[in-house]
Amino acid sequence: MSLPLPTASAQLFYDGRCPLCAREMALLRKHARAGLTLVDIHSLDCINDAEREQLLRDLHLLQPDGRWQLGVEANVTAWSFTPVGFLWKPLRWKIWSGVVDRVYRRWADKRYCKNYACALDNPH
Known part of the structure; x- marks a missing residue:
């Protein structure tokens, strides 16, 4: 992926055209x-259409060390930069992280298809 290189801060890539995401x-x-x-x-000029689609399908967070986090993990990490980040940590507890990830996956696929007109029978 030809995305911007890691920086001193974590970078959360989001869909600015999605009303829920923007809020x-x-x-x-x-x-x-x-x-x-x-x-x-949508502000990135340095990526191609396939890379843009990949980013739009899941929330992506690029750590300063170059590691990527996706989906719920990216969201939990992003919220850890706020005073209420501790409230999001239970979403990664093993006891229910699998269920949370499946729910997120279904929601993310539906959100992408609603906003970008794709067939749900063939996500990603």
């Missing part, structure tokens, strides 16, 4: 401490 990012922007940069995928 959540507004909350994150308002409450996040230093160390998190929010990047609207």
Whole structure:
């Protein structure tokens, strides 16, 4: 992927054309401490259509060390930059992280298809 290189802050890539995503990012922007940069995928000129689609299908967070986090893991990490981040940590507990990930996957696929007109019988 020809995305921007890792920086000193974590970079959360989000769909700025999704109303729900935009509202959540507004909350994150308002409450996040230093160390998190929010990047609207639609503002990136350096990626091709396949890369843009990949980013739009899942929330992506690029750590300063170059590691990627996706989906719920990316969301939990992003919220850890706020005073209420501890409230999101239970979503990664082993006891229910599998269920949370499946629910997120279904929601993310439906959200993508609703906004970008695809067939749900062939996600990704």
